[in-house]
């Protein structure tokens with residue numbers, strides 16, 4: 001808990017983590033010999049246990065904020081839909097930009113995006129044409 005206080009900048013509403021951040025921009029702290037998400041540690045120290053299977057959503061959208069008042073436990077799907085990220089945008093789309101249906105046969109996932117197989121096929125056909 002002391003370390004949490006030392007490593008945060010509380011000049012604003014958010015408690016900004018001044019320590020290490022992980023690859024996704026979340027605050028990390030070493031606890032019990034391994035790195036843990038500092039906002040989860042702060043929430044558990046100050047508010048209480050995080051309900052099983054739930055993630056903490058940053059209501060302030062500042063990923064390295066560890067202020068428990070800005071954190072709300074949500075299911076991972078809620079968290080994804082709330083975030084203004086690719087996953088949320090893709091979840092709303094049923095067709096690719098050329099109008100091919102995103103169904104099981106025509107879709108494959110790459111990282112967090114859906115890729116249209118038909119478009120990929122058309123693109124590689126065009127490339128092959130350019131070479132000849």
Ligand SMILES: [Zn+2]
Pocket residue numbers: 013014015060061062065066067070
């Ligand atoms: Zn915040």
Ligand SMILES: [Zn+2]
Pocket residue numbers: 096097098099100116117118119120
């Ligand atoms: Zn397509």
